[in-house]
Amino acid sequence: MKPTLQAVADAVGVSRSTVSNAYSRPDQLSAALRERILDAARQLGYPGPNPTARSLRRGFVGSIGVLFTSQLSYAFTDPFAVRFLAGVGAAAERHGTSMLLVPLPPAVTDARQAVENAAVDGFCVYCVADEEWALDVIRQRGLPFVSTAARDDAGPDERFVGIDERAAARSAAAHVAGLGHRRVALLADSVRPDAPAGPLTLTGVDQVPHPTTRGRLSGFADAFAEVGVGWAELTLVNVPGNSRPAAAAAIAGLFDQPAPPTAVLAGSDVLALGVLDALAARPAHDRLSVSVTGFDDVPEAAAAGLTTVRQPAEEKGRIAAELLLDPPADAAAGHVLLPTALVVRESTGPVPRS
Amino acid sequence: MKPTLQAVADAVGVSRSTVSNAYSRPDQLSAALRERILDAARQLGYPGPNPTARSLRRGFVGSIGVLFTSQLSYAFTDPFAVRFLAGVGAAAERHGTSMLLVPLPPAVTDARQAVENAAVDGFCVYCVADEEWALDVIRQRGLPFVSTAARDDAGPDERFVGIDERAAARSAAAHVAGLGHRRVALLADSVRPDAPAGPLTLTGVDQVPHPTTRGRLSGFADAFAEVGVGWAELTLVNVPGNSRPAAAAAIAGLFDQPAPPTAVLAGSDVLALGVLDALAARPAHDRLSVSVTGFDDVPEAAAAGLTTVRQPAEEKGRIAAELLLDPPADAAAGHVLLPTALVVRESTGPVPRS
DNA sequence: GCTAGTCTCTGTATCGATACAGACTGAATC
DNA sequence: GATTCAGTCTGTATCGATACAGAGACTAGC
Numbered sequence: 004m005k006p007t008l009q010a011v012a013d014a015v016g017v018s019r020s021t022v023s024n025a026y027s028r029p030d031q032l033s034a035a036l037r038e039r040i041l042d043a044a045r046q047l048g049y050p051g052p053n054p055t056a057r058s059l060r061r062g063f064v065g066s067i068g069v070l071f072t073s074q075l076s077y078a079f080t081d082p083f084a085v086r087f088l089a090g091v092g093a094a095a096e097r098h099g100t101s102m103l104l105v106p107l108p109p110a111v112t113d114a115r116q117a118v119e120n121a122a123v124d125g126f127c128v129y130c131v132a133d134e135e136w137a138l139d140v141i142r143q144r145g146l147p148f149v150s151t152a153a154r155d156d157a158g159p160d161e162r163f164v165g166i167d168e169r170a171a172a173r174s175a176a177a178h179v180a181g182l183g184h185r186r187v188a189l190l191a192d193s194v195r196p197d198a199p200a201g202p203l204t205l206t207g208v209d210q211v212p213h214p215t216t217r218g219r220l221s222g223f224a225d226a227f228a229e230v231g232v233g234w235a236e237l238t239l240v241n242v243p244g245n246s247r248p249a250a251a252a253a254i255a256g257l258f259d260q261p262a263p264p265t266a267v268l269a270g271s272d273v274l275a276l277g278v279l280d281a282l283a284a285r286p287a288h289d290r291l292s293v294s295v296t297g298f299d300d301v302p303e304a305a306a307a308g309l310t311t312v313r314q315p316a317e318e319k320g321r322i323a324a325e326l327l328l329d330p331p332a333d334a335a336a337g338h339v340l341l342p343t344a345l346v347v348r349e350s351t352g353p354v355p356r357s
Numbered sequence: 358m359k360p361t362l363q364a365v366a367d368a369v370g371v372s373r374s375t376v377s378n379a380y381s382r383p384d385q386l387s388a389a390l391r392e393r394i395l396d397a398a399r400q401l402g403y404p405g406p407n408p409t410a411r412s413l414r415r416g417f418v419g420s421i422g423v424l425f426t427s428q429l430s431y432a433f434t435d436p437f438a439v440r441f442l443a444g445v446g447a448a449a450e451r452h453g454t455s456m457l458l459v460p461l462p463p464a465v466t467d468a469r470q471a472v473e474n475a476a477v478d479g480f481c482v483y484c485v486a487d488e489e490w491a492l493d494v495i496r497q498r499g500l501p502f503v504s505t506a507a508r509d510d511a512g513p514d515e516r517f518v519g520i521d522e523r524a525a526a527r528s529a530a531a532h533v534a535g536l537g538h539r540r541v542a543l544l545a546d547s548v549r550p551d552a553p554a555g556p557l558t559l560t561g562v563d564q565v566p567h568p569t570t571r572g573r574l575s576g577f578a579d580a581f582a583e584v585g586v587g588w589a590e591l592t593l594v595n596v597p598g599n600s601r602p603a604a605a606a607a608i609a610g611l612f613d614q615p616a617p618p619t620a621v622l623a624g625s626d627v628l629a630l631g632v633l634d635a636l637a638a639r640p641a642h643d644r645l646s647v648s649v650t651g652f653d654d655v656p657e658a659a660a661a662g663l664t665t666v667r668q669p670a671e672e673k674g675r676i677a678a679e680l681l682l683d684p685p686a687d688a689a690a691g692h693v694l695l696p697t698a699l700v701v702r703e704s705t706g707p708v709p710r711s
Numbered sequence: 712g713c714t715a716g717t718c719t720c721t722g723t724a725t726c727g728a729t730a731c732a733g734a735c736t737g738a739a740t741c
Numbered sequence: 742g743a744t745t746c747a748g749t750c751t752g753t754a755t756c757g758a759t760a761c762a763g764a765g766a767c768t769a770g771c
Contacts, residue, residue, distance in 0.1 A: 005498075005499050007726095007727055007728080008727065008728060008729095009727080009728095017750075017751085018750070018751045018752070019727095019728080019729095019751090019752090020729080020730090020731095020750075020751065020752075021749085021750060021751075023728065023729060023730095024729095024749095024750085027728095027729075028729095031748090031749075031750085032748095032749060032750070033748085033749065033750095036749085036750085048497070050473075050497050050498040050499060051473045051497075051498070052727080052728065052729090053413075053726090053727050053728065054473075054474045054475060054476040055409060055412045055413045055418060055476050055726085055727080055728090056413050056726070056727035056728035056729085056756090057474075057727080057728055057729075058409045058476060058728095058756095059407075059409045059410050059413050059726090059727080059728075059729095059756050059757065059758085060727080060728050060729040060730080060755075060756050061728090061729065061730095061756085062756075064409060064476065065474065066457060066476075074450065075446045075447075075449070075450050076443060076446055076447050076450065078446070079439055079440070079442055079443035079446060080443070085433055085439055086433070088433055089430060089433035089434070092429045092430055092432070092433060092458065092460065093429075093430050095429070095458075095460055096428065096429050096430065096460035096462075099460075099462065099467075099471070100460075101457050101458060101459045101460065101471075101475060102457070102458045102460075103420060103455050103456070103457050103458075104446065104449075104455060104456045104457075104458065105455045106446065106449055106450035106453075106454075106455065106456075108450075108453065113453075117453070117455075119404075119405045119408070120408045120411075120419065121408060121455060122408040122409050122412060122418065122420070122476060143402070143404050143405075144359075144404040144405070145359050145404060306660065361756095361757055361758080362757065362758060362759095363757080363758095371720075371721085372720070372721045372722070373721090373722090373757095373758080373759095374720075374721065374722075374759080374760090374761095375719085375720060375721075377758065377759060377760095378719095378720085378759095381758095381759075382759095385718095385719075385720085386718090386719065386720070387718080387719065387720095390719085390720085406757080406758060406759090407756090407757050407758065409756085409757080409758090410726090410756070410757035410758035410759085411757080411758055411759075412726095412758095413726050413727065413728085413756090413757080413758075413759095414725075414726050414757080414758050414759045414760080415726085415758090415759065415760095416726075
């Protein structure tokens with residue numbers, strides 16, 4: 004058994020408080036005694052104050068949780084998520100705070116427990132799918148958090164960093180619409196919680212529970228409504244999970260239909276790259292005639308010539324962590340909107356005449 | 358103030374133990390009482406057992422630390438490190454364990470503290486630079502750990518997962534030597550703790566403190582010794598920090614010398630890609646005539662046509678976490694050597710005649 | 712009717728530290 | 742010589758839970 008503070012105190016013949024002070028408040032005792040104590044501690048093999056006990060007594064932990072409302076493994080697969088993490092890490096580094104990555108089991112009950120058990124001082128919630136339950140747990144625990152999705156029911160003191168999803172998505176769709184495309188597929192991750200992969204019919208975009216996805220799909224719809232293409236005429240495709248293979252699989256059947264889409268608007272670059280993968284496996288005709296857009300502008304998008312919407316990834320993470328670690332006094336400053344930009348590359352072009 | 362277990366116990370009129378059992382050991386009380394307790398807890402807004410207090414009492418935390426002996430920000434910049442993390446994450450996910458990423462301040466004293474204060478049950482130490490001090494702290498704390506660098510002074514029960522660095526590096530160097538190269542530069546991160554960027558003279562490879570770097574440089578040297586090129590004839594170049602720009606900057610001056618190297622062997626893909634960046638900024642002649650090899654085989658290496666040594670990144674992370682989370686009974690099984698393979702691409706070719 | 716055994720629930724000790732009020736000492740001030 | 746004060750150190754209460762031994766009540770078995 005490792006010795007405790009008490010053991011060191013006994014060895015030196017001082018009180019426990021004094022040993023504690025030797026570690027945590029050196030100004031509270033003479034330098035000589037402090038040296039004697041640290042020497043004795045070394046000699047006994049005392050590992051230093053127990054971090055858990057310290058946290059309990061002090062009332063804070065010194066680490067923040069990062070929550071991905073999807074399998075943790077996905078987080079490392081999506082370059083955007085990785086850049087986001089890098090941003091959080093940079094801010095954490097500056098504050099001397101650690102980051103706890105909490106994997107969420109698939110079953111909601113277990114996932115709730117995971118969030119309940121996380122020893123952290125607050126959460127950065129990176130929103131992928133439906134995370135309302137996670138926010139509930141965090142609120143219940145009374146912990147502060149920063150979300151990356153704008154939610155209507157957000158309380159006044161709930162912090163947020165993100166983009167105007169709807170306007171950003173609209174810019175991409177307007178570009179595609181401007182190129183003449185009218186038969187269009189919209190591709191998104193987890194449109195509905197338990198929907199299967201592939202085409203999905205919804206009466207309206209308001210049926211999409213996740214605010215980020217809903218925002219992007221709304222933006223897409225806006226731009227097409229403007230050129231006379233209604234929601235019902237757009238093909239909505241669900242992908243369960245934000246990964247290239249999943250997107251490729253979900254979209255595959257679409258191009259064999261009688262009147263296939265001439266453009267695919269994806270809710271993320273990872274999905275869009277999956278679409279390009281699927282197209283690459285098809286005859287050259289398809290490959291060249293279908294326009295594809297993504298969202299995020301990850302490094303791979305540039306390499307693939309993907310038209311996409313750029314949003315600042317690292318900054319998003321950095322700001323999320325900073326909003327969490329030193330909250331602005333002004334509530335309005337707790338709500339940060341980042342700029343986006345449409346990046347046009349080779350993956351979009353005019354509708355081919357056929 | 359949030360209510361505690363005691364508050365719930367008082368409200369229901371039972372003992373604290375019983376409330377605790379309602380959460381942690383449902384089989385210890387009747388279903389009816391349990392429901393009553395949980396109801397009361399809901400009503401009072403009790404956030405559930407405090408994770409810190411629970412950890413203290415139970416004696417374990419339920420999370421493992423991942424230590425990068427470099428700025429945490431770098432970890433997200435190196436695709437190999439990201440894949441490693443993904444592997445750790447996958448294993449952690451299966452075990453229901455969280456991952457704590459601990460940023461290390463530049464000053465060693467502060468860094469030691471960071472490791473001392475981390476509330477974790479053990480560490481995966483991803484080795485980049487010198488981390489002997491970190492291992493000391495971990496040993497002092499009596500925590501288990503898994504290292505990715507083979508060290509000579511490792512105790513019998515110290516776990517390890519890695520590759521035969523020397524043999525792997527040798528295979529790359531032998532390939533380059535076989536192509537006829539004799540004027541060669543070796544590029545590595547943090548060859549010596551405080552050495553500046555650029556060429557560095559060492560009397561021998563044994564002067565390199567970090568075991569991984571030493572292993573790789575030894576392997577490079579082995580292959581060239583075999584074709585009659587001694588250590589003194591090789592140009593050793595130090596890069597402070599494992600990043601593309603740092604590598605590009607460190608190597609830049611080399612090609613303006615009278616007899617520039619015809620090949621550069623880098624200790625990692627990130628460094629090698631930096632060398633390619635530097636070459637891309639030079640006249641076509643240089644670009645085409647210098648052979649470059651990397652190490653790791655990150656996805657970007659394939660895209661860049663980089664000849665490199667492949668090692669399984671995710672598996673390394675996964676196995677590291679598994680060795681930590683359920684240690685093999687047999688000590689020998691705690692020492693895992695992964696396979697490597699030389700991947701020849703376009704970045705290496707015969708020495709140009711000039 | 713008595714002993715055993717099972718279910719529930721309680722009470723006390725404990726995990727390992729930090730906070731805070733106060734005691735003591737010796738020097739400086741008037 | 743009394744007062745003040747800074748500098749050190751101690752003692753007790755506390756952070757919020759879980760472990761474990763054991764007390765009662767109740768059912769079974771003989």
